[in-house]
Amino acid sequence: MNINYDKAKTEDIEHLYQLNKQLFDDYENVENDDHDRALKMIHKRIETSIDEYTVVFVDGRKAGYYRFYRNEDKEYEIDALHIFPEYQNQGIGSEVIKKCCAAVEGPVMLCVSSKNQRAVSLCKRLGFAIVRTVNDSRYIMKKDNRKYYAAYEERYKTVHAHGVSWLSDVSSPIVMEVINKYNIKKEHRLLEIGCGEGRDSKAVLEHGFPLMATDISKEAIAYCKKRMPQYENHFGVLDCLSDKLDAEFDFIFGVAVIHMLVPDEDRDGFYQFIRSHLAADGIALICTMGDGEFECQSDISTAFTLQERNHESGKMMVAGTSCRKVSFSTFEKELARNGLTLIEKGITSSPPDFDSLMYAVVRM
Numbered sequence: 001m002n003i004n005y006d007k008a009k010t011e012d013i014e015h016l017y018q019l020n021k022q023l024f025d026d027y028e029n030v031e032n033d034d035h036d037r038a039l040k041m042i043h044k045r046i047e048t049s050i051d052e053y054t055v056v057f058v059d060g061r062k063a064g065y066y067r068f069y070r071n072e073d074k075e076y077e078i079d080a081l082h083i084f085p086e087y088q089n090q091g092i093g094s095e096v097i098k099k100c101c102a103a104v105e106g107p108v109m110l111c112v113s114s115k116n117q118r119a120v121s122l123c124k125r126l127g128f129a130i131v132r133t134v135n136d137s138r139y140i141m142k143k144d145n146r147k148y149y150a151a152y153e154e155r156y157k158t159v160h161a162h163g164v165s166w167l168s169d170v171s172s173p174i175v176m177e178v179i180n181k182y183n184i185k186k187e188h189r190l191l192e193i194g195c196g197e198g199r200d201s202k203a204v205l206e207h208g209f210p211l212m213a214t215d216i217s218k219e220a221i222a223y224c225k226k227r228m229p230q231y232e233n234h235f236g237v238l239d240c241l242s243d244k245l246d247a248e249f250d251f252i253f254g255v256a257v258i259h260m261l262v263p264d265e266d267r268d269g270f271y272q273f274i275r276s277h278l279a280a281d282g283i284a285l286i287c288t289m290g291d292g293e294f295e296c297q298s299d300i301s302t303a304f305t306l307q308e309r310n311h312e313s314g315k316m317m318v319a320g321t322s323c324r325k326v327s328f329s330t331f332e333k334e335l336a337r338n339g340l341t342l343i344e345k346g347i348t349s350s351p352p353d354f355d356s357l358m359y360a361v362v363r364m
Helices: 010-027 032-048 092-103 117-125 152-161 173-181 199-206 218-227 229-234 264-277 328-337
Strands: 003-007 053-058 061-070 076-083 108-113 129-134 138-143 190-193 211-215 235-237 249-255 278-289 306-311 314-319 341-350 354-363
Touching: 003 092, 010 032, 010 053, 010 061, 010 076, 053 092, 061 092, 076 092, 092 108, 092 117, 108 117, 117 138, 152 218, 152 314, 173 199, 173 249, 173 278, 173 341, 173 354, 190 199, 190 264, 199 211, 199 229, 211 218, 211 229, 218 229, 218 235, 229 235, 249 264, 264 278, 264 328, 278 341, 328 341, 328 354
Parallel strands: 076 108, 190 211, 190 249, 211 235, 249 278
Antiparallel strands: 003 053, 053 061, 061 076, 108 138, 129 138, 278 354, 306 314, 341 354
16 A cells, blocks of 8 residues: 655545535534535635645555644644545554654644544554543644653753753762773764763863764754854754764763663664764764663653752742663673664763663774
8 A cells, every 4th residue: 555645735625525514514513504504614614724735645556645743833733634444444544644644844734523432542552642632522633743752841941941951060970980991082083972061072072072962952053152152163052863964983982871761672772873973993882871780761651741859049830851770681682683783881970960870882
């Protein structure tokens, strides 16, 4: 089954109207006096926004319509999803919804009749939750759609709004130790994954290395540029699970980043990014929270849920974020299955922020 999409055209307006009218008549409880007026409004809405509608084609034949747009509240919304009867129960509606969600990073909402339990169940399976009911006849459903591992963006925004940083500005000793031990030179290319507020970036840059420091958080990168304007061009936003760089590096490091990735496929994506961006003779330093034995993981569905946390400035409500601690046994298996060869491993610390960090130095 081959699914394709194209923009709706003026000639689709009447068909769209008839489909919307059928849904309206089937599921809405409207008094007779309001019926015609409501249908006129529906027709007018389709006419004025036809450029926001998409036609769904399956194996070259028209199979349905949908509208995906930003509503007046600036929220992304899926509206008027119609899959023709002969194409239903084939997963096409699911694919349309997944396509829309994958196209944006913000929350996505849709409106479903409370009587249409099949549609409600489908949306729940795809990660949508009912957030409110309208006129006892429709559910407004929403999917957060943000990547769970981006929750630190919200944490940074919260703490920076209070005029403080989340972590200290004391660099992790292990970074410069590895640079010195493995003879990383100032003409080499260096990359940091997950620089956060620049704790380790600052030390490396001040030693004269041409570091590219990256983080998924726009807030963190803006914070680093503001704190270190002399190194502004060395910082950039990067999601190592979805972005690629057109460069290879002699030394890549990530301190206290991999523990924020929970599912195996995301952790593998982190290692694969490192492997694909290492120069032939390059090495990487990977540090993760843990003591080498204990294993645990958080529920990623609560990553954005506010939790009370201790901060040097006092207790603070911040995004819970995510965490997965693994043993050395699991850590080594992850590295091996992603084509990374272990050179050195051990336990280190980075006070006052991390009492215990497992580390691994790897190469391809």
